Amino acid sequence: MNAPFSPQGRNPFDDPLDRILAEIALSAQLPPSLHGKAGGRYGAARAHLEADPAFKDQIEHFYPQGSMAIDATISSRGTDDEYDLDIVSQLGGRFRQMDPLAILLALERALKNYPVQKVVRQTRCVTLYYADRMHLDITPALRAYGTLDRESYITHAKGPTNSTDDRFVDMNAFGFVEWYRGRTPLEYRMAKAFHDHWLNLEASGLRADAEVDDVPDQCEFIVKNTATLALQLVKRFRNIRYATYRGRTPPSVMLSYYAGTAAKPDSTLSEMVIRIANWIIGDIEQASRCGQKLHVANPVCADDVFTDRWPETIGQQDEFAGYLKELVAGLEGVKRGDLAADRLMDWLRSRFGDRVVTKAADRMANEIGAGVQSADQRYTRKGGLLLPTAGIVGVAATPSIARAQPHSFYGVRI
Template identity: 65%
Template sequence: MTTQFAFNGLNPFDDPLDRILAEIALSIQLPPSLHDKAAGRYEAVRTFLEDTVAFRDQIEHFYPQGSMAIDATISNRGTDDEYDLDVVSQLGGRFRSMTPLDILKELEKALADYPVQRIRRQTRCVTLYYADKMHLDVTPALRNFGTRERESFITHAKGPQPSAADRFVDMNAYGFAEWYHARTPVEARMAEEFHRRWRDLDGLRFRAEAEVDDVPDQADFVVKNTATLALQLIKRFRNIIYAGYAGRIPPSVMLSFYAGRAAQPNTALSAMVIRISKWIIADIENASLYGKNLHVANPVCDDDVFTDRWPESVDQQNEFARHLRALVDGLEKMRQGEMFPDDMMEWLRRIFGDRVVTRAAENIAAEVGGAIQKSQQLYGRRGGLVLPKPSIITGTAATSVAAPTVAAAKPHTFFGKKI
C-alpha cells in the first residue's frame, strides 16, 4: 500500500553547516551491518530464553525500547565503536510472586550460558556483551493490568543482597515510542537523502531514482526526520562533555522526550538542534528558579519518571544547561556567519569529538572528489561550488581533494572555499 506524506523535509546536505552536522551524525550511527545484526540478536535472545525451563511459556512480549525503538541509536558514551541496545522482556504469571532481585537473578542465571563474551546483572536489567562491542540490555517487566498497552513494572534491585530500596518501577517504553513516532512524522526527502548517503558510506549502492513513497520501506532502519537526527547530535554532545564523568548523566530518554516535544517538520538540522536545546534550557531554568530538580515524565504514563535518577541536584541540572547554552551559542554564530572555517572545525571537534568530526570532513572530501571526477557539481546554498578546505582534513583525503588557489574564504562559506 502506498503511504502519503505531509512533509518532505529539508535535505541536510544542501546547506554547508547542516551538511557537516549530518556527516557527524552519520559517523556515530549504528552501521547497517550491525543494525541488521542487532535486529536478529534480540530475537535470538528471546528464543534462547524460551528454551530454558524458567522462562518457557513465560515471555508475553519481547520488544526494543529506548533509542532502538525510535531509530536514534548512536555510539556509546566515550567511544566511537560501541553500541548499547535495549529490549524489554514482559514476563508471565510465574514471576509475579518474585521479588525484583529474584527476577533479575533468575534472568541472569538463564542467560549464563548464552554465547557472548560476558554477562552482567545491573540494577534494572541484565547486559550481554558481544565480541563486536555491542551491548544488549534485557529488562524484565511485569504487565500493569488495567492501564495503557504494555504499561509495566520493571525491576530495581542493586544486590547482591535484598534491600529496602528494592522496588518495582512503573514504565511504558512501548507507549513512549508510539508517542515519539506520532510527534516526529517521516520527512520523505530528508529520509531519502540521509538513507542514500548512509548506504553510500557503507559501500552499498542505493537506487538514486527512489520514489518518495518508497522511503519507509527503504529506510526502515535509518533516521526518518530532522528531530531524530538532531537528537542524535545532542546525545553525542552530551557523551563528549561527560566522557570523563563518573556519575549519572542526563538520560537519553529525557533528551528523546524533548526532541519529540520540540519536533517541527521542515526545519533545518542546525535550527532543530538549537530548538531542542532551548526547550531543555527553559525547563531547567524554570525548575531552578523555584529550587526544584527538573521533573520529566513519560507523556503517556505519569508514574514513569524519566528524571528519577538525574538530576540529583539543582547545581547538576544548571551545569547541563550551561553546556547546552554553549552548544546553542556556537551553532547560532555559525548560522549567522560569525565564525571562520578553521574556528568552526576546532569548535566542532571540541563539541562532538575529534575523531568523528575529522571522519565527517574526510567523507565530504571523498564525495566532493568523486563528484568532480564524474563531472558532477555540489553547490552551496548561495549557488557556489563548495569544496573542503585542505587545512581542516587529515590523511589522504586532504591531498586528493585540494581546492584551487582563490581568495580567502569568508565566514559564511562555512568550512570550504566558494568558487
C-alpha cells in the same frame, strides 16, 4: 476538502552547516549493518530464554525500548564504536510472585552461558556484551493490568542481597515510543537523502570504515525525520561533554522526550538541534528558579519519571544547561558567520568528538574530490563552490560558514 499536510523535510546535504552535522551524526549512529544484526540478536536472546525451563511459556512480550525503538541509537558514552541496545522482556505467571532481586537473579542464571563475552546483572537489567562491542540490555517487566497497553513494572535491585531500596518501578516504554512516533512523522525528502547517502558511500567505495561494508542494496530508512537526527547530535554532544564524568548523566529518554516535544517538521537540522537544546534550557531554568530539580515524566504514564535518577542536585542540572547554552551560542555563531572556517572543525571536534568529526571530514573531502575529478562540481544553494584540495576538506565559501576573505575558497586542515 484539502489534503492533509505531509511534511517532506529538508535535505541536510543542501546546507553547508547541516551537511557537516549530518555527516557527524552518520559517523556516530548505529550503522545499518549492525542495525539488522541487532534485530537478529533480539530474536536469538528470546529463543535462548524460552528454552530455559524457568522461562518457558513465561515471556508475554519481548520488544525494543529506548533509542533502538525510535531509530536514534548512537555510540555509547565516551566511545565511537560501542552501542547500547535495550529490550523489555514482559514476564508473566510465576514471576508475578517474585521480588525484584529474585527476578533479576533468575534472568542472570538463564543467560549465564549465553555465547557472548560476558553477562552482567545490573540494577534494572541484565546486559549481554558481544565481541563486536554491542551491548544488549534485557529488562524484565511485569504487566500492570488495567492500564494503557504494556504499562509495566520493571525491577530495581542492586543486590547481591535483598535491600530496603529494592522495588518495582512503573514504566511504559512502549507507549512512549508510540507518542514519539506520533510527534515525529516521516519526512520523506530528508529520510531519502540520508538513506541514499549511505548507499552512495557503499556504491562509490567511499566507506568511512568497515562498519558500513554490509549495507544492503535495499534497506528501510533508518533515520526518518530531522528531529531524530538532531536528537542523535544532542546525545552525542552529551556523551562527549560527560565522557570522563563518573556519575549519572542526563538520561537519553529525557532527551528523546524533548526531541518529541520540540519536533517541528520541515526545519533545518541546525535549527532543530538549537530548538531541542533551548527547550531543555528553558525547563531547567524554570525549575531552578523555583528551587526544584527538573521533573520530566512519560507523557503517557505520569508515574514513569524519566528524571528519577538524574539530576541529583540543582547544580547538576544547571551545569547541563550551561553546556547546552554554549552549544546553541556556537551553532548560532556559525550560522551568522562569526566562526571562521579554520576554527570550525576544531570547534566541532571539541563538541562532538575528534574521531567522528574527522571521519565526517574525510568523507566530505573524498566525495567532493571525486566529484571534481569527474567534472561534477557541487554548488550550494547560494552559489558557493565546494572545492577540495590535497589533505583538506572543502568548506562552502558562503557567509553561513566563513566570513573572512569573502572572495576565496576555504579549506580546513584535518
